[in-house]
Amino acid sequence: xxxxxxxxxxxxxxxxxxxxxxxxxxxxxxLILLVINVAVGSxxxxxxxxxxxxxxxxxxxxxxxxxxxxxxxxxxxxxxxxAYLAASGLLLQxxxxxxxxxxxxxxxxSGASLMVxxxxxxxxxxxWTLFTPFMSTLAAFVGAYGVMLIVLAIAxxxxxxxxLLIVGLMMGYLCGAVTAILTALAEKDKIKGFVLWQLGSxxxxxxxxxxxLLIFGGCILTLLYLQSxxxxxxxxxxxxxxxxxxxxxxFRLLILLCACALAGMITSMxxxxxxxxxxxxxxxxxxxxxxxxxxxxxxxxxMGALVTSLCDLIARxxxxxxxxxxxxxxxxxxxxxxxxxxxxxxxxx
Amino acid sequence: MNTATVQPILSARDLSVGYxxxxxxxxxxxxxxxxxxxxLLGPNGAGKxxxxxxxxxxxxxxxxxxxLHNKSLDTLPAMDLARTMAVVLTDKIVPxxxxxxxxxxxxxxxxxxxxxxxxxxxxxxVTQSLAAVHALDLAGRPFSDLSDGExxxxxxxxxxxxxxxxxxxxxxxIHLDLKHRVEVMAILRDLCRDKGITVIASLHDVDVAxxxxxxxxxxxxxxxxxxxxxxxxxxxEAVSGLYDxxxxxxxxxxxxxxxxxxxxxxxxxxxxxxxxxxxxxRMLAKKGFAIxxxxxxxxxxxxxxxxxxxxxxxxTPPLExxxxxxxxxxxxxxxxxxxxxxxxxxVSTGNQxxxxxxxxxxERGKTVFTLRGDVLESPAANSDNRFIRCTTTTQLIAxxxxxxxxxxxxxxxxx
Numbered sequence: 001x002x003x004x005x006x007x008x009x010x011x012x013x014x015x016x017x018x019x020x021x022x023x024x025x026x027x028x029x030x031l032i033l034l035v036i037n038v039a040v041g042s043x044x045x046x047x048x049x050x051x052x053x054x055x056x057x058x059x060x061x062x063x064x065x066x067x068x069x070x071x072x073x074x075x076x077x078x079x080x081x082x083a084y085l086a087a088s089g090l091l092l093q094x095x096x097x098x099x100x101x102x103x104x105x106x107x108x109x110s111g112a113s114l115m116v117x118x119x120x121x122x123x124x125x126x127x128w129t130l131f132t133p134f135m136s137t138l139a140a141f142v143g144a145y146g147v148m149l150i151v152l153a154i155a156x157x158x159x160x161x162x163x164l165l166i167v168g169l170m171m172g173y174l175c176g177a178v179t180a181i182l183t184a185l186a187e188k189d190k191i192k193g194f195v196l197w198q199l200g201s202x203x204x205x206x207x208x209x210x211x212x213l214l215i216f217g218g219c220i221l222t223l224l225y226l227q228s229x230x231x232x233x234x235x236x237x238x239x240x241x242x243x244x245x246x247x248x249x250x251f252r253l254l255i256l257l258c259a260c261a262l263a264g265m266i267t268s269m270x271x272x273x274x275x276x277x278x279x280x281x282x283x284x285x286x287x288x289x290x291x292x293x294x295x296x297x298x299x300x301x302x303m304g305a306l307v308t309s310l311c312d313l314i315a316r317x318x319x320x321x322x323x324x325x326x327x328x329x330x331x332x333x334x335x336x337x338x339x340x341x342x343x344x345x346x347x348x349x
Numbered sequence: 350m351n352t353a354t355v356q357p358i359l360s361a362r363d364l365s366v367g368y369x370x371x372x373x374x375x376x377x378x379x380x381x382x383x384x385x386x387x388x389l390l391g392p393n394g395a396g397k398x399x400x401x402x403x404x405x406x407x408x409x410x411x412x413x414x415x416x417l418h419n420k421s422l423d424t425l426p427a428m429d430l431a432r433t434m435a436v437v438l439t440d441k442i443v444p445x446x447x448x449x450x451x452x453x454x455x456x457x458x459x460x461x462x463x464x465x466x467x468x469x470x471x472x473x474x475v476t477q478s479l480a481a482v483h484a485l486d487l488a489g490r491p492f493s494d495l496s497d498g499e500x501x502x503x504x505x506x507x508x509x510x511x512x513x514x515x516x517x518x519x520x521x522x523i524h525l526d527l528k529h530r531v532e533v534m535a536i537l538r539d540l541c542r543d544k545g546i547t548v549i550a551s552l553h554d555v556d557v558a559x560x561x562x563x564x565x566x567x568x569x570x571x572x573x574x575x576x577x578x579x580x581x582x583x584x585x586e587a588v589s590g591l592y593d594x595x596x597x598x599x600x601x602x603x604x605x606x607x608x609x610x611x612x613x614x615x616x617x618x619x620x621x622x623x624x625x626x627x628x629x630x631r632m633l634a635k636k637g638f639a640i641x642x643x644x645x646x647x648x649x650x651x652x653x654x655x656x657x658x659x660x661x662x663x664x665t666p667p668l669e670x671x672x673x674x675x676x677x678x679x680x681x682x683x684x685x686x687x688x689x690x691x692x693x694x695x696v697s698t699g700n701q702x703x704x705x706x707x708x709x710x711x712e713r714g715k716t717v718f719t720l721r722g723d724v725l726e727s728p729a730a731n732s733d734n735r736f737i738r739c740t741t742t743t744q745l746i747a748x749x750x751x752x753x754x755x756x757x758x759x760x761x762x763x764x
Binding site: 290 | 402407419427428430431432434435436438442444446447455456458459461463464465511614720
């Protein structure tokens with residue numbers, strides 16, 4: 001080896017791909033979309049009206065109610081929901097080292113659907129009037145986290161991502177089978193409601209839910225960001241990560257726990273929103289030009305917030321007053337991107 | 350081997366390794382000293398990878414103990430282990446959107462802060478690691494665009510960025526072209542010599558292992574067959590036994606494997622010497638001829654090659670002129686052969702008798718193929734085309750391919 005100081009060639013990315021530029025751009029666009037989401041709807045509001053309502057939250061008017069209790073919660077829910085789904089998808093793509101993995105690959109959404117189908121399609125819960133307004137949220141919560149606990153229990157016993165992936169898929173099929181039987185036995189008019197729930201929606205968020213979303217999700221995201229160093233090591237696979245000093249046993253469970261907790265939280269509140277979790281991490285990787293999770297975790301969150309806000313806006317406005325199912329819009333948006341990426345083969349993770 | 354005065358960097362005592370309580374290898378005892386290149390040799394599936402994965406603590410030992418710097422491996426904190434030992438695995442990993450430099454910085458993991466930020470010292474060590482594997486020019490390239498050979502060098506650089514004392518490599522030269530195979534082995538050897546890093550690598554090339562290693566471990570049949578300097582351990586018998594050869598032989602003087610032929614196309618007698626026979630022997634073995642040769646000195650290259658190819662060889666001691674006794678033996682052996690090849694050896698006083706042998710061959714009615722450029726007087730032979738002149742080995746091959754047609758009758762008589 002030479003003793004003189006070797007010179008490393010410059011490896012800075014082109015200016016438009018540098019993280020600060022991309023972050024500012026995405027941040028600005030997300031902010032604009034948030035404002036549009038508050039302004040646009042069956043009753044459109046001008047910026048001045050919104051500004052007035054924001055400055056006078058205690059004022060008692062219809063405008064105030066619509067903006068504070070309907071538009072803003074929905075805009076925030078869509079942005080944060082998208083962010084969390086993207087983060088969850090990013091984690092699972094790293095965990096399984098597989099590009100077509102999304103947050104629901106381990107059966108989270110199927111578990112939630114199963115429990116919600118029991119509530120919505122059967123008469124098991126008739127008489128539990130105390131819980132009625134939150135019944136489907138509660139049921140989805142139980143279903144999503146029930147599946148998560150089973151997956152974690154299995155993951156702590158077995159090695160190897162592929163086995164876990166197959167176990168997750170099988171859990172999904174099992175839950176799906178029960179849901180299908182319940183659907184077949186259900187009354188016609190109940191089925192439409194259930195089908196629409198399965199396609200996801202950020203409407204009807206209450207402030208209580210928003211606070212849970214912000215505080216609980218914020219804690220998980222902070223925890224995740226602090227794990228970006230071992231996550232980077234994990235890009236080389238478990239064995240290399242272990243050889244660099246990552247405690248694989250604990251780390252695997254932590255990653256699964258965070259990913260499932262984020263996806264489960266969104267699913268219980270908004271239903272299974274498809275494609276965001278799978279497509280957005282790819283879009284983030286491409287726009288930031290890196291796999292470095294110190295950039296990608298916040299990057300994917302921002303990209304998820306932007307894309308989901310946009311999809312929600314389209315869902316609400318495209319065929320207004322009819323609201324389109326959110327998963328239909330995200331799929332229109334996400335599927336071509338996933339296909340293009342796989343054909344281009346530039347991004348393998 | 351336990352009497353070493355040098356402190357071993359890694360020791361195994363009565364070690365058993367395997368999966369799911371089924372031992373693959375057991376009763377392993379060995380010590381690795383600092384700065385040594387240690388090769389693990391053995392057939393596929395013998396347990397080389399299992400042993401490496403146990404030494405890197407990815408698998409728990411089934412029994413016995415491993416100590417690293419006199420500390421027990423299983424209680425060592427993960428970060429301490431990562432600063433002591435680095436690995437290069439066979440898994441084909443292609444993390445997307447990493448430059449080579451960024452990829453190598455991942456190796457700084459056990460040295461950086463909780464967010465993995467690099468200081469100038471880290472940058473310097475990453476640069477030095479790339480320089481040590483001659484890959485500085487790759488620093489700005491995307492990792493996913495590298496060829497197999499370049500990727501392997503960068504994987505070694507990543508391991509070096511951990512600043513380990515011990516480097517474990519699983520088949521570091523598999524899938525590499527010749528240039529990179531040689532380069533990677535040279536890099537690993539330099540790491541031992543210049544940086545005092547202990548390298549433990551599973552290798553599939555015995556000849557490369559023999560030339561590079563300080564110690565070789567022969568692994569087969571659930572245990573360590575032998576451990577020691579390759580010069581002592583790698584006997585032709587040991588290598589043949591290790592890999593269950595029957596049609597080939599490892600020659601430690603030549604440092605390579607010689608492949609024996611089928612020997613079913615008739616038997617050739619090669620009059621050789623001074624290394625001129627080696628290529629002819631190998632060509633004959635490859636083409637399926639049985640080989641007899643003589644008279645060669647026992648310090649001649651031809652002697653070693655002929656031995657490894659299992660040729661019948663009439664010899665004479667070094668520095669002695671070839672005398673009548675050995676030429677008579679050679680002439681008798683020649684009688685049982687289907688044809689004779691003259692390798693075109695230079696004539697001196699020591700091997701004058703081999704020229705006589707060629708003339709004897711012609712007199713006894715043998716067909717003689719010669720690679721000799723200058724004249725060999727034999728008017729009698731020329732009359733019925735029994736003296737065939739070839740200027741290159743290619744011509745000789747063509748002449749031999751044409752020859753068996755005449756020879757068929759001879760074989761029928763024998764039957």
